[in-house]
Amino acid sequence: YKVVAMMNEIRLTRNGLNSILESVPKIYQLQPIDVILEELLRNLLKIVKSTNAFIFADNIFGNEGILMESFFKGIGKFDTDVNTFTRLFNPFLMVYAGSARMQKKKVRYEDGVFFPLINDKSECMGVIYVELSDDKNINLLDIFSKQAASSINNAFLHSPIHNL
Numbered sequence: 001y002k003v004v005a006m007m008n009e010i011r012l013t014r015n016g017l018n019s020i021l022e023s024v025p026k027i028y029q030l031q032p033i034d035v036i037l038e039e040l041l042r043n044l045l046k047i048v049k050s051t052n053a054f055i056f057a058d059n060i061f062g063n064e065g066i067l068m069e070s071f072f073k074g075i076g077k078f079d080t081d082v083n084t085f086t087r088l089f090n091p092f093l094m095v096y097a098g099s100a101r102m103q104k105k106k107v108r109y110e111d112g113v114f115f116p117l118i119n120d121k122s123e124c125m126g127v128i129y130v131e132l133s134d135d136k137n138i139n140l141l142d143i144f145s146k147q148a149a150s151s152i153n154n155a156f157l158h159s160p161i162h163n164l
Helices: 002-027 033-048 082-088 091-103 138-162
Strands: 053-059 069-075 107-109 112-118 124-131
Touching (some): 033 053, 069 082, 091 107, 124 138
8 A cells, every 4th residue: 555655655756856856947938927927826736736826026126217017817716907916915825925135034924835936046035825725746846936936036037128
């Protein structure tokens, strides 16, 4: 029985890693940030077999004197505009999201987990939240969140070029 369980765990991990590898070329293409965020969420949900997730990210590369832009993309029950989302956002959820950002560590909240989006300068740009039924693929999500942060970081770095 242990061998079968271990083989299933190996298979699930291998499939999850393959999903990450397949998504990397897509998420590194220079595309508008909304497209990148949606692609990230779709690939994320394939890894964990979930239906509800969101990404909240700040463009920390804004020009001086210009307000920092924030971006939100949700999928499943979080698929709404940012104004509706903030009205529906549970205050406790906000506290946990802030905790993940400040501590730069994943934080468990009820049915899901917050993963910080940390760029190559160790700055937290935002969070990914995904609802999980179990912790089986949490390590894969950790890996995926690092790839997502890098992709979002690149999109923010290149967005001024597209706006010229």
